[in-house]
Amino acid sequence: MSGLTPALVSEFWQYMMHRYNASVIDKRSASEMQAVSLLLGKLGIIDRESFLRHFATTIGHRIYIPFEIGLATADWSLWGQLIVCAHECQHIVQYDELGPIKFAWQYVAKTAGRARLEAEAYRCQLELHFWRTGQLLSAHELASSLKSYGVTDADVQVAETILRMSGESVRRGAVINPTSRAAIDWLNVHAPELRTRLS
Secondary structure: OOOOOHHHHHHHHHHHHHHOOOEEEEHHHOHHHHHHHHHHHHOOOOOHHHHHHHOOEEEOOEEEEOOOOOOOOOOOOHHHHHHHHHHHHHHHHHHHHHOHHHHHHHHHHOHHHHHHHHHHHHHHHHHHHHHHHOOOOOHHHHHHHHHHHOOOHHHHHHHHHHHHHHHHHHHOOOOOOHHHHHHHHHHHHHOHHHOOOOO
């Protein structure tokens, strides 16, 4: 991927962390994530091992990641690291808008609330992918990935509807999520060559 380098990814994360007053913590060595993984496993939200190895997690303004920023792996490509940064920062926006108690209640206690919050954050994937390729990701595939979050089939259907409707707006040029807008503005300046120019 021309222009997409470890240094660029690190600079992007630094920019986003400063903009959203966030910090990054290695999820693999964080004792609090061990406790959270046990709780989420007992609640049937997500498998403990999967949670610790395959998911970034945001609590308040702390983003816990299971990878080293700028080091591409089979699970976390450099582009995937950019995407997850925007996604997790969107959770910070949600947290700030709802407040800590309401956000926690909606995310942990209500499957419908969790699906809605995640669908909104997954909109970052739609928006950034469209910026880069001019193509929309499948709303069905994005929503289906929520099954690992312990939500119901009805919740997945609602998330798919949200993402499909968002996709229509994105196709018309809208960027809905503030974190996607921040990411795109930064990428337009620092890595415009990543974007496919459509005729």
